[in-house]
Amino acid sequence: MVHDLLSQLNDAQRAAAAQINGPMMVIAGAGSGKTRVLTFRIAHLIQNGVDPFNILSLTFTNKAAKEMKHRIGDLIGETHSKDIWMGTFHSIFARILRIESEHINYPRNFTIYDTADAKNLVKDIIKEFNLDDKTYKPGIVYNRISSAKNNLISSQDYINNSDLMAEDRMSGKPRLGEIFAQYDLRLFKAGAMDFDDLLFKTNVLLRDFPSILLKYQEKFQYILVDEYQDTNFAQYLIVKQLAARHANICVVGDDAQSIYAFRGANIQNILNFQKEYGIYDEFSIYKLEQNYRSTKTIVNAANSIISNNKEQIKKDVWTSNDEGDKIKVHKAATDNDEGQFVANQIFYLRQQNGAAPSDFAILYRTNAQSRSFEEALRKLNIPYRIYGGLSFYQRKEIKDLISYFRLACNPNDEEAMKRVINYPKRGIGDTTVQKIVVGATEKNLGIWDMLERSPELGINGATWNKIQEFITLIKSFRVALDVRNAYDLGHQIASESGLLKELYSDRTPEGVARYENIQELLNGMKEFSDRLDDANPLQIHTLSDFLIDVALLTDADQDKGEDNDRVSLMTIHASKGLEFPYVNIVGLEENLFPSQLSLNSREEMEEERRLFYVALTRAEKKATLSYALTRYRWGQISHCEPSRFIEEIDERFLEMPEETQRPSSTRFDQERSHFFGVNNRFSQKPTTSPAAASAPSARNEPPPSPIAPPRNFKKVSTSAPAIPSGEYSSAEEIIVGAEVMHDKFGKGKVIALDGQAPDVKATIFFPKEGQKQLLLRFAKLKVMG
DNA sequence: GTATTATCTAAGTCT
């Protein structure tokens, strides 16, 4: 049985998976099956008598954790796999911090501030200090605080560190340390932690409470860390401490794929692992060098790129897969042309190879690049999904409602309070809120405690009455916290806070969309509550359980659902660990990729190069690179040069664009339209069918499914069988000046169109009704004539 | 205290 399990692995994989005790490092080239090794190793551990309760497995995303757990369950049975502690650093340590919260004087229900909350707080503090927010840019200040925390430097350490203080004086920000200290104090009083605190405070906990350290050392007798090359100092130290007693630690990673130095990841952690643990007899290093994912062309091209980096662990990634197609390089005239090229190519490959939309990924350096691809894909009715960007949980209305939730669980949550105390409007204005915030700081109270004592600040009768009403409202939610499940209470809060009514009364298209988003969130909560309540009927799943889940969700985590056959659009960072048959790497231009901000140092340039390596090695069958000669950046046209990374690939693996701007072959005759700068020519292609008339378009997108969980909710295209139409679908027909018919408002004329699909908003003048703004995806418009 | 308008400035990657 034991033997059978590991016999499914190759020699190197098996050797790694079979080691039970002692420290070990697995250097795993891209596509070499490292998740497989982790999965099988854990299954093997359990088969050899290790208690699942004694295993800690740290992954890069929660989704990866979930999948791994599943696969382990498949191998050895779910009863064994379900007790493993498996998750991201942040979610595992959040869990530990909740359990141990009293030791660090935090409430069990502490809130986790996301980056927006954290930057807001920094911004407010800068204002309170009467500092110029052009000198002290909140984002920059926050980043500096963040990197200090990732290096386990407290605000006190920071202020006492003459080097850091000197740097701040040099950069004109001598009071940064003070801001840091105040920021931490405010977090503490709010019962809140930022992302970095989840690591920082865990270190404090393990450092200051030897008994707690011992408890977790004994619990986690076997530790596995995935993506070890992307750990920062705080993570490194936590792992080191936890493993110090049993030294059963297995780290897996690839130095060539280290792409998070900007957030404190230290590539030295993996490079130094051997020095650190080499003293143990059992210490072993395994190298996985056989790539199972990609063609020879892709593997070799990737190798040729990465050889330009100086610092790396020697390894020789190879594959026995086919040679495969050459990597096509495409030169587009503009960013929009690049979008069209990619969409056309996807369309073409689907026709030729029968590929599904989900076989494709479009990878870019920055989120802002997604737009031209969205537009082009939509025109061809190719379904897609964007990962990253403005996620569901960052939308205003969602954050508003969640702020009420947070306040109910933790009334001292300052950021949540500021967000909703006057939303919907209840006559508690900025000046009053300001008084409360300042008062709380001066009297060293939590924001809620101060609120309850508002009269001490001279807040007068009328306003005080309104505040009391607000206090009563929040209290009425609090009493239900442990009694009602997440959905029931969530629903109660949404309606009694007035939020639902507020949004419902807004009949503008945006208002309708916001209302529906709230419904989506509630639907997701229903699913959350039902799923968990059924699993354990004795225990209800509360609102604070839900919040814990939500705070650390990443975009990569949210892709459950029925409707997953879509092209993936994401940053290269977000693509780590994923693979696709067809990959387009776009925007390969100097100053974009590599980013202009990386030109200053070799280290940063090498990180960009590793990023490119990651991008290329996502591809299984075919990779296509593209760049544009001009591109809109910050509203202006800028001229671009091809990225140096294209040149760094051995040209044997490339199919370069023609030098003259005229394709010699007609293999992709749609290219012509780009080279000749004629938009939409391709739409005349003979693949056209009259089905276009029934092709879903912006005007008749089905409403979101009422049972879909919110993690499904992404900006998605109108789903449709992809058939480019000769006559464009109606989204195209609705143009400025068009005469349209609306069910309710009758005949009207389009005055303006703005916004991005699927949120295209039309301003339409209806002679009978006056001027209206309608979202195309909801308004059922018919074009006249 | 609130609503509307005018002006500014920002876009690098993420838990």
Add this chain to the structure above:
DNA sequence: TAGATAATAC
């Protein structure tokens, strides 16, 4: 371009 903020009027 768009979202955030400041200024203005109510």
